[in-house]
Amino acid sequence: MKTKFSGFPPKMEFSALPNVFYSAVLPHITDINELKINLYLFKELLPKRGLLRFVSLDELRANIGLRNSLGGEKPFETALSEALGMATGRGVFLEFVASKGRTEEKLYFLNDEASRKAIAKLQNGELKLDNLKPVKAVTASEPADIFRLYEENIGMLNPIVADQLKQAEQDYPPGWIKEAIEEAVLNEKRNWRYILRILERWSQEGKSGTHRRDSAQEKGTGKYFAGKYGHMVRR
Numbered sequence: 001m002k003t004k005f006s007g008f009p010p011k012m013e014f015s016a017l018p019n020v021f022y023s024a025v026l027p028h029i030t031d032i033n034e035l036k037i038n039l040y041l042f043k044e045l046l047p048k049r050g051l052l053r054f055v056s057l058d059e060l061r062a063n064i065g066l067r068n069s070l071g072g073e074k075p076f077e078t079a080l081s082e083a084l085g086m087a088t089g090r091g092v093f094l095e096f097v098a099s100k101g102r103t104e105e106k107l108y109f110l111n112d113e114a115s116r117k118a119i120a121k122l123q124n125g126e127l128k129l130d131n132l133k134p135v136k137a138v139t140a141s142e143p144a145d146i147f148r149l150y151e152e153n154i155g156m157l158n159p160i161v162a163d164q165l166k167q168a169e170q171d172y173p174p175g176w177i178k179e180a181i182e183e184a185v186l187n188e189k190r191n192w193r194y195i196l197r198i199l200e201r202w203s204q205e206g207k208s209g210t211h212r213r214d215s216a217q218e219k220g221t222g223k224y225f226a227g228k229y230g231h232m233v234r235r
Helices: 019-028 032-045 057-062 064-069 076-089 113-124 145-153 159-171 176-186 192-205 211-221
Strands: 054-056 093-100 103-110
Touching: 019 032, 032 054, 032 057, 032 064, 032 076, 032 103, 054 057, 057 064, 057 076, 057 103, 057 159, 064 145, 076 093, 076 103, 093 113, 103 113, 145 159, 145 176, 159 176, 159 192, 176 192
Parallel strands: none
Antiparallel strands: 054 103, 093 103
16 A cells, blocks of 8 residues: 655755756656656755766765665666666766776766866866765665655755664664654754754653653743753744
8 A cells, every 4th residue: 555645844845947847858758767867866956056066876876765766676776777868868967977096986967058068177177076975875675764754754865864864773762763853843943953962862861751742832832941952942
């Protein structure tokens, strides 16, 4: 049985798409994985700033949402490679192969004027890729419950937060992350930093079963939580 989407949360973030995508590209896409890779690339690319705006293949491999989205009859690596081939073949994105020591890294740029100029400068040596950090990839067998809970209530995962979620699962008792996410939603503080501070405070000061009930009462009366981070959840 398929899980029904519970609805969009308040104060959610949005990702923009170029208007021309709807008229010049979308009508011609017939493969669902091509559509998915387009959406994920736009999601990762558009918030980036600077002359070199790209998404690396390692970043895409480490994206848990994308990994779950492309999961199906084909292995993830096969589905990803084919989807990227269709997206670059259609001309929506550009692939650039960068050298990392003795290895190579595939980078994906939006096919716009700024990126075309940047790639030309990379090719002739006018620009160099500095600090191209490797990204730790995730495996398809990793549990997705906490990741799914985070994306449904807080926002899209990125590789840094995914790694911190995995570390938090090792550092804190079972169920704490779920309750901390609920606490963040209750107090309209939808970000990982706030969730992590809740976990740290529970670890330092102890945690009772009445914590969330008390916090809801305090939110309604405008009081503060006790403890180091209490000032962050004032109504």
